[in-house]
Amino acid sequence: MPPFCFVGSQFNADLRETVRRYLPDLIDMVFNDKMNPGKVFDLTLPLEQVDEGYRAMDGRRAIKTLLRT
Numbered sequence: 001m002p003p004f005c006f007v008g009s010q011f012n013a014d015l016r017e018t019v020r021r022y023l024p025d026l027i028d029m030v031f032n033d034k035m036n037p038g039k040v041f042d043l044t045l046p047l048e049q050v051d052e053g054y055r056a057m058d059g060r061r062a063i064k065t066l067l068r069t
Contacts, residue, residue, distance in 0.1 A: 041066035 029035040043062035045053050046069075053065030 037066060040064050044068060
């Protein structure tokens, strides 16, 4: 079965498997400037402020937080 599909009226999603499969290629594309993650991330914080990033997403002040080291 594909990572996500409809079976009858039920939706099956195994997104963890999808992420495991594509994440290495996506990271490589970002580091080689073939993809701009800025289209997804709307808040950038240093890694030390990871807790603030989660609070911002939980409070709907950010959709996705990019953490920089």
